[in-house]
Amino acid sequence: MYQFTFSFSEFLSTYWQKQPTVIKGGFADFVDPISPDELAGLAMEEEVDSRYVARQGENWQVEQGPLSFDNLPDDHWSFMVQAANHWHSGAARLVKPFQVMPGWLFDDLMISYSTPGGGVGPHFDQYDVFIIQGSGQRRWRVGPRKDNYEECFRHPNLRQITGFDPIIDEVLEPGDILYIPAGFPHDGYALETAMSYSMGFRSPKQQELLSSFADFIIENEMGDQHYHNPDLPARDKVGELPASECQGLIAMMRSLMEQPETMQQWLGEYLSLSRHNMDVIAADPLWSGDEIVGALMQGEIFYKVGGLRAFYHQGHPHTVYIDGERYALPAGCEQAADWLCNQDSFSIAEVGELINHSALILLLTQWVNMGYWHQAD
Structure with a gap:
């Protein structure tokens, strides 16, 4: 060590x-x-x-x-x-x-x-x-x-x-x-x-954040609304951009960033996506949930694949972000965010009574089959 x-x-x-x-x-x-x-x-x-x-x-x-x-x-x-x-x-x-x-x-x-x-x-x-x-x-x-x-x-x-x-x-x-x-x-x-x-x-640049956020908005079909101003006044100078209208356009854009759930989802997905290839190998044959439970009960340890990024937002452990994807943890399983995101492995010592939670076992089985967690080489 x-x-x-x-x-x-x-x-x-x-x-x-x-x-x-x-x-x-x-x-x-x-x-x-x-x-x-x-x-x-x-x-x-x-x-x-x-x-x-x-x-x-x-x-x-x-x-x-x-x-x-x-x-x-x-x-x-x-x-x-x-x-x-x-x-x-x-x-x-x-x-x-x-x-x-x-x-x-x-x-x-x-x-x-x-x-x-x-x-x-x-x-x-x-x-x-x-x-x-x-x-x-x-x-x-x-x-x-x-x-x-x-x-x-x-x-x-x-x-x-x-x-x-x-x-x-x-x-x-x-x-x-x-x-x-x-x-x-x-x-x-x-x-x-x-x-x-x-x-x-490496911290992200402003242009990287803005580019990623724009992609997220488009992929999730958000922000599909036009500028609306029912109090639009007539004007003498058609080529002049009034400050109030510029501010209205900026406010329309900013409103997308003032939605906490939207920002949390985008940041979680963006920051959890690795910039480098990983040695991710899908399980073959695939595990069943019963086999995952059996392995844990027999003392097996499942290790996070090298470089896998897994995060959750402070105060919101019910949602985890793994390699650019958002996953909702089943109700009552929020404590799993700790050992999924803060540790490099999990065993029955971490899973504890959640071994009996079938919905969580289903998620763990999915991630093991994807190659995100694996047994020791």
Whole structure:
């Protein structure tokens, strides 16, 4: 089990979205949760998002996965696997200590393997990231956040920037953690063969929220009404837009956002939808409700598939949102929202007397058959 050696609450109050920092020995006696061979195996899979980046002088090479590992140079290359926590249970365990953060903010765990000199060049990201150093050493430089960094395009698939004056220049060793808020430029390269783990937290942009909400309104056939103004006055200036009419149009749009149930449903569905592929495999053969009950009574544990997002709104545990879909829990089963959404597994210890609630068992059976929860491998 991975545990922080520092107070995460103090970290949040001092550094979160304020300034970058290095936490030396943030994990004591750190051991890689995945081997390079296992990571390479993931990178070779069609469903897994992976990337290879190499540099020779000023020339950069980028390949998107699935990757092969034939005829590689001796150094100056890296490969990365996105959302590794969705595909590898050991990698997923590294996420656990960070689950003091809002689940809806967490994006994924990206793992990189680098040979000496390997990196992706100076760049900045629009998300907050914790970079945990695994085996080997890696030098990291972080610059100040400002608006006038110049982009340079050494490869069409790399968004790099020109140089910056570092405010952090550190060599990370196993267990060290580098926190970089969104917008701070950074550059890291391996000093020796190294593994790095990037825990990304990504907040949505305004345009993403508005686009998603518009799609939700259309898909659910809401907002199908025209502007109505029975007190419309005559006018001399046909090309002038009166402020009152503009405000009326804006109010008509805003009225859709002033419906709490509509907003709750949209946000629950939007925030619970994963941005990355998951290792979801439908049950074969399908489970029956009686078999689910029997397995639970025999002590079986059902585990949430890696990366599955499940949420409920505060004060409204009767509705859960799982992978972009809304599900109403049966009356009297509201407590199930806790172990469905806040835990990575459930057993008879969590289900308790609800084992006798046939409507809930029907839902659990549906989710197990969909592959959202499964028995241990």
